[in-house]
Amino acid sequence: MHDDWVRQIDLELDGELSLTERAALARHLATCRHCAEARVSHLEMRVAFARSAGDPHARTVPRPRIRGRALAFWMATSLVAGAAAGWLGHSRWGGPGPGSLEATRAIFVAQ
Numbered sequence: 001m002h003d004d005w006v007r008q009i010d011l012e013l014d015g016e017l018s019l020t021e022r023a024a025l026a027r028h029l030a031t032c033r034h035c036a037e038a039r040v041s042h043l044e045m046r047v048a049f050a051r052s053a054g055d056p057h058a059r060t061v062p063r064p065r066i067r068g069r070a071l072a073f074w075m076a077t078s079l080v081a082g083a084a085a086g087w088l089g090h091s092r093w094g095g096p097g098p099g100s101l102e103a104t105r106a107i108f109v110a111q
């Protein structure tokens with residue numbers, strides 16, 4: 001049930017809620033600490049995104065940048081890439097050595 005409100009919070013921060021919906025959300029936030037805190041952390045997440053985009057004073061964050069699916073995709077991709085590079089480096093050269101650093105760098109360049 002709170003999940004629905006959290007979805008509404010996201011829409012509100014994107015400026016996509018009607019006045020009626022915003023009123024209902026505000027009413028719920030006034031009585032629900034859980035959702036009020038969710039709203040704060042969603043806002044702080046947007047601040048972090050705006051900052052990383054080099055515009056800490058932005059009023060909104062362009063939607064494509066905050067799509068959860070894209071974020072999850074990039075996090076998964078970098079995790080997999082990091083794990084694969086570590087595993088490759090370890091199995092091929094048996095850990096760090098004078099030659100392996102250069103070789104690891106070559107892998108990153110090749111990717």
Ligand SMILES: [Zn+2]
Nearest residue numbers: 002005032035
């Ligand atoms: Zn709630």
